[in-house]
């Protein structure tokens with residue numbers, strides 16, 4: 056679907072740089088992702104430095120173990136100071152591209168997630184990925200606003216875990 060090398064691209068927005076994530080980013084991200092509140096909607100819990108580094112190493116391969124999905128992960132850094140404030144990710148397969156976003160608690164409420172998600176969606180569209188989707192709990196208003204800024208609309212289709220599919224496919 057997509058050339059995995061193009062995942063190595065830095066994506067620029069007015070206030071942010073989305074930088075392809077590597078294991079070396081664990082030091083910068085461990086504190087950003089340390090607040091248990093970040094996992095309220097998604098499940099999971101903060102990782103320690105070595106566990107986070109191991110996770111980023113796995114993600115850095117850019118491919119699922121069976122090779123059927125491309126995994127793109129970008130650290131979200133404020134521009135121009137370079138501070139890491141979160142990450143965005145895209146999972147690309149035959150079904151299109153599914154997005155996810157996390158912004159550290161101390162940096163929320165400034166529109167950073169929306170700015171990052173919109174840039175990522177635009178990049179993927181330019182690469183020909185379709186449809187672009189995200190899965191958001193119906194009660195997670197902030198994340199719904201982020202999905203809308205990425206050009207996605209709610210489809211009314213719920214997964215067994217209760218998350219609603221958002222998509223940029225034309226409504227039927």
Ligand SMILES: CC(C)(COP(=O)(O)OP(=O)(O)OC[C@H]1O[C@@H](n2cnc3c(N)ncnc32)[C@H](O)[C@@H]1OP(=O)(O)O)[C@@H](O)C(=O)NCCC(=O)NCCS
Nearest residue numbers: 093096156157158163164165166167168169196197198200
């Ligand atoms: C969801 C998340 C990424 C949002 O990050 P953020 O940088 O604060 O998002 P933004 O500042 O772009 O705000 C998004 C929108 O939500 C609104 N919003 C923020 N907090 C809100 C709240 N508690 N209730 C209602 N709306 C809220 C903002 O006003 C904004 O709306 P707008 O675009 O219409 O102005 C962040 O809260 C997060 O990382 N949460 C934990 C991880 C997570 O749940 N990820 C999503 C999985 S689908």
